[in-house]
Amino acid sequence: MPMREFWTFRHAAWLGWQTESNWTDPLLFATYSVIRPITTTLMVVLMYWFVGSKETSLFELMFLGNTLYMYIFNVPFGISYVIMEDREHYKVLKYLYISPANIYVYLMGRGVSKFVITTVAVAITLAFGVLFLGVHIALGTINPLFLAASFVLGLTGLIAFGTIMAGISLLVARHNFYIGESLAGIFYLFCGVVFPISVLPWWGEALGKVIPITYWLEATRRSLLGFGDPTLAQLTDMEVFGILAFSTLLLLALSVVLFRAYNHVARARGVIDMTTWY
Amino acid sequence: MSLERNMRCVYARAYVRILGANRELSWVFFDTFLPLLGVAAFVYIYKATTQDPEVLNTLLTRVILGGSMAAFWMNVLWGMGANFYYEKENGNLELFLMAPTSRMALLLGMAIGGLFNTTFRAISTVLLGSVIFGVSFALTSPLQLLAVFFLTLLALYGLGILFASLFLMYGREAWHISNLLQEPIFLLSGFYFPVRFLGFYVVTIASFIPLTLGLDAMNQILGGRYALEWGLLPVGTEIGILAILSILFVLMAKYALAYMEERGRREGSLVLKFQ
Numbered sequence: 001m002p003m004r005e006f007w008t009f010r011h012a013a014w015l016g017w018q019t020e021s022n023w024t025d026p027l028l029f030a031t032y033s034v035i036r037p038i039t040t041t042l043m044v045v046l047m048y049w050f051v052g053s054k055e056t057s058l059f060e061l062m063f064l065g066n067t068l069y070m071y072i073f074n075v076p077f078g079i080s081y082v083i084m085e086d087r088e089h090y091k092v093l094k095y096l097y098i099s100p101a102n103i104y105v106y107l108m109g110r111g112v113s114k115f116v117i118t119t120v121a122v123a124i125t126l127a128f129g130v131l132f133l134g135v136h137i138a139l140g141t142i143n144p145l146f147l148a149a150s151f152v153l154g155l156t157g158l159i160a161f162g163t164i165m166a167g168i169s170l171l172v173a174r175h176n177f178y179i180g181e182s183l184a185g186i187f188y189l190f191c192g193v194v195f196p197i198s199v200l201p202w203w204g205e206a207l208g209k210v211i212p213i214t215y216w217l218e219a220t221r222r223s224l225l226g227f228g229d230p231t232l233a234q235l236t237d238m239e240v241f242g243i244l245a246f247s248t249l250l251l252l253a254l255s256v257v258l259f260r261a262y263n264h265v266a267r268a269r270g271v272i273d274m275t276t277w278y
Numbered sequence: 279m280s281l282e283r284n285m286r287c288v289y290a291r292a293y294v295r296i297l298g299a300n301r302e303l304s305w306v307f308f309d310t311f312l313p314l315l316g317v318a319a320f321v322y323i324y325k326a327t328t329q330d331p332e333v334l335n336t337l338l339t340r341v342i343l344g345g346s347m348a349a350f351w352m353n354v355l356w357g358m359g360a361n362f363y364y365e366k367e368n369g370n371l372e373l374f375l376m377a378p379t380s381r382m383a384l385l386l387g388m389a390i391g392g393l394f395n396t397t398f399r400a401i402s403t404v405l406l407g408s409v410i411f412g413v414s415f416a417l418t419s420p421l422q423l424l425a426v427f428f429l430t431l432l433a434l435y436g437l438g439i440l441f442a443s444l445f446l447m448y449g450r451e452a453w454h455i456s457n458l459l460q461e462p463i464f465l466l467s468g469f470y471f472p473v474r475f476l477g478f479y480v481v482t483i484a485s486f487i488p489l490t491l492g493l494d495a496m497n498q499i500l501g502g503r504y505a506l507e508w509g510l511l512p513v514g515t516e517i518g519i520l521a522i523l524s525i526l527f528v529l530m531a532k533y534a535l536a537y538m539e540e541r542g543r544r545e546g547s548l549v550l551k552f553q
Contacts, residue, residue, distance in 0.1 A: 023450040032458055039462040043470060044323065050471045051327045051337070058326065089367065178308040185315030194319060195326040 008101040012109025019085075020113045030120070037070045037121040038128060044194055045133060056134075058196075060225050063135050065193040065217055067125045070118050071158060072187050072213060077180040078114030079107050079162030083169040084176045087273065094273040104259055107166050111159055138226040146237065147223035150244055154216030157248040160255035167255075167262030171269075173276035187213055198231040205231065212247035215240050284383035291384055295357075295391025309395075310402045314410070317345035317403060320470045321411050335413060336504040337471075340497050342407040344469030346400035347430075347493055350393075351463060354434050355456045357392040358385065359441030363453050366445065367551055375548065381535045385442055389435040416502040422513055423499045429520035430492030436527030437488065443534040446542040449550060463487060468494065472508035481510060488523050491516040 021029045044066050048059050087093040096106060129135035165183065169176045187193070190200065190208040197208040208214050214232075219240050221228040232240065266272055299305065320341045328334045365371040374384055407413065417423065444452040466480070467473060467490040473481055474494075484490045495516040498509040510516070542548040 023454060032454060036458055036461050039465045043461065043465040046465070046475060047320065047323055047471050048327060050475050051324065051333075055327075062323070174302070175304070175308075178305070178312065181312055182308065182315070185312060185319075189315050189319045189322075195322050199322050199326045 004100060005102055005105045008105045009109040009112075012101075012106045013112035016082075016110040016113035017116070020117060033117050034121050034124050037067075037118075038125055040070075041066045041125050041129075057225075057227060060135050061196070061221060061227075061229065062194045063129050063133065064126075064221055064225060067122055067129065068217060068220060069188060069193045070122055070125070071115075071155070072191075072193075073184045074114045074118045075111055075155070075158040076162035076165055077184060079111040079159065080165035080169050080176060080180055082107055082110045083166050088275050091273070091275065097267075097272055103263065104163060104256070107163055108159055111162060115155070137224050141226050142223055143237075146241065147220065150216060150219035150223065150241060153241075153244050153248045154213070154220070157212045157216060157244075157251050160248070160251040163255045163259050167259040170262050170266035171271065173274065187211065190214075191217060192229050192231070193217065196229045196231050198229075212244060212251055215244040215247065219244055283378065284380050287377070287379035287383040288387040288390065291387025292391035292394070293387075295388060296394050299391075299395040306398075309399045310406070313345050313349060313399060313403045314406055316348075317341055317407050318411075320345070321407075332502065333504055336497075336501045336508075338411055338413045339415060339501040339505065340468075340472065340493075341470050342404055342411070342413055343493060343496050343500065344464070345407060346403040347489055347496075348464065348469060349396045349399040349403065350431065350434060351489060352460070353392045353396040354438035355441065355459055357396075358388060358435065358438030360445065360453055360456045361388060362442050362445035363449060366449070366549070372549055375539070381539065382439070382532055385439045385531075385535075389438065393431065393435070415500040418499050419513075422517065423496065425517050426492055426495040426499065426513070426520065429517060429524055430488050430496075432524040433488035433520055433527050434492075436524060436531050439531035440527060440534050443531065443538040446535070446538040447545070447547050449547075463489070466490065472497070472505075474508055474510050485510075485519065486523070488520060488527070491520055491523075495520075 023029075024032070041063065044062060045059075048062060083093065086096065096103065126135075126137070130137055161183065165176075165179055168179060172179070190197070190204055191211050191214040192208055197205045197214065200208065214229075218228045218232050218235075219237075222237055222240065228240075235243075321338055324334060324337045324341065328337060362371060365374060375381075377384075408415065441452075441456065444455070464470070466476070466484040467487050468476065468484075469489075472494075473484065473490055476484065481490070491510070494510045495513045497505045498513050511519075539548075
C-alpha cells in the first residue's frame with residue numbers, strides 16, 4: 001500500500017475509534033459494546049429454548065450464525081453510515097474531498113473501529129455460549145488455515161458491501177438507514193443466519209445461495225462446529241471455500257467500480273456537501 | 279399559558295411530523311416491508327422448530343404482535359427520546375424553548391404525529407404478516423384489546439417524554455442509551471416469545487416497561503388457548519397496571535422535563551452541539 005493510503009487508513013481508523021468511544025469512560029464503553037449483541041443472541045436462544053427444540057446441532061448452528069451476524073450488521077452499515085455522519089452531522093465530508101485522502105481507503109479505515117468493537121463482542125458472546133449455553137466448539141478439529149482464510153474473505157466481502165452502500169449513500173438523501181436496514185434484514189433472513197435455508201420457500205433458498213455471506217457462515221460453521229447448514233451438505237469444504245473466494249473477489253471488484261462511479265456522479269451533481277437531515 | 283396556544287402547538291408539531299414522514303413515497307414502502315424482514319426471520323425459527331400447528335399459530339401471533347409493537351418502541355426511542363438531540367444539533371431546540379408554550383404540548387404533538395405514522399407501520403405488519411404467514415387471530419374481546427392498546431401507548435409515550443428530557447442535558451451519552459435500549463428491551467419485554475419464560479424476578483422488573491404487559495395482554499386476547507396458558511397475569515389485572523403506569527410515566531415526564539430544562543439552562547447544555 002503506498003504511504004499516503006497507509007496514513008489515510010491509519011488516521012481514519014483512529015478517528016473512527018474516537019468517534020465511537022470517546023463519549024464515555026472505557027469500562028462503560030466496553031459494557032455498552034457487549035450488552036446489545038449478547039441480548040440479541042439471548043433473544044433467539046430463548047426462542048429455541050421456549051419451544052424445547054431438542055436438536056443440539058440446530059441450536060449451535062443458530063447460535064454461531066447469530067453471533068457472526070454482528071459482523072454482517074456492524075461492518076457494512078458502519079462504513080456506509082460514515083458518509084451520512086461526515087456529510088450531514090459533522091459536515092466535514094467536503095473537507096475530506098479537498099484533502100489528499102483517498103475516500104475509498106478512508107472508508108475502509110473508518111470500518112476498523114467497527115470491526116474491533118464487533119470482534120470483542122463476538123469473542124465474549126462465543127465464550128458465553130461455550131461456558132453457559134453448552135455450545136461445543138470442536139477445538140481439536142479446527143482447521144486454522146481454513147478458518148482464517150474464510151474469515152478474511154468474509155470480512156472483505158462485508159467491507160465491499162459497505163463501500164457499495166457508502167457509494168449509494170453519497171447520492172441519496174435520508175435513505176441511508178433504510179438501505180442499511182434492508183440489506184441487514186435480507187441477509188438475516190436469506191443467508192441462513194438463525195435457521196437452515198431449506199426452511200425458506202424455494203425462491204428464498206435460491207436467493208440465499210447466491211449471497212456470498214451464506215458461504216462465509218457455512219465455512220465458519222464447518223471450521224468451528226465441524227458441521228454446517230444441512231442444505232449445503234452436498235458441497236465439500238473446498239467447494240464452499242471456492243465459491244466464497246470467487247464471489248468475494250467479484251464483489252470486491254464490483255465495489256471498487258461502483259464506488260468510483262457513484263463518487264464521480266456525486267461530485268458532478270455537486271451533492272458532496274448536501275445536508276438533508278432536516 | 280393558554281390552552282388554545284398549547285393546542286395550536288400540539289397541532290403544529292404533529293402536522294410537521296405527519297407531513298414530513300409522508301412527503302417521500304419510498305418511505306411508505308420501506309416502512310411497510312422492512313419490519314416484515316425481521317418478523318419473517320423469527321417466523322421461520324418457529325417454523326423450523328415447532329410441529330404442533332396450534333402452538334405454532336400462538337407463537338407466530340406473538341412474533342407478529344411483537345414485530346408491530348417494535349415500531350412503536352423504535353418511535354419512542356428515536357422519534358421522541360432522541361428527537362431533542364437532533365433538534366439541538368440542527369439548532370431548533372433553542373427556538374422551541376423560546377416559544378411561549380408548554381414543553382409537554384410540544385412533545386404531545388410529536389407523540390401524536392409519531393403515533394399516526396407508526397400506527398400505519400404497525401397495522402401493515404399485522405395485516406401483511408398474518409396473510410403471508412397464514413396466522414389466524416382468535417380475538418376474544420375487542421374492547422379489552424382497544425383498552426390494552428391505548429393504555430400501552432399512553433404509558434409508552436409517557437416514557438418517551440421522560441427519555442426526551444435526558445437529551446436536554448446530555449448529547450451522545452443519551453443517544454447511545456437509546457441505541458442500547460433497542461434489543462435488550464425486545465428481550466426483556468418478550469417481543470418474540472412468551473415473557474413468562476424469563477422467570478418471576480426478571481418479569482417483575484420488565485413489567486415497568488409498558489410493552490411487557492401490553493404485549494402479554496394482547497397476545498392473550500388474540501393468541502388462543504396456549505396464549506392464555508402462557509400469560510403472565512389475567513388481562514384485567516394487566517389493564518389495571520398499565521393504567522397506573524400511564525399516569526406514573528406522564529407525571530414523571532412532566533417533572534423530569536421541568537427539572538432537566540432548568541439544569542440545562544444553568545449548565546448551558548441546551549445549545550451544546552457535537553458533545
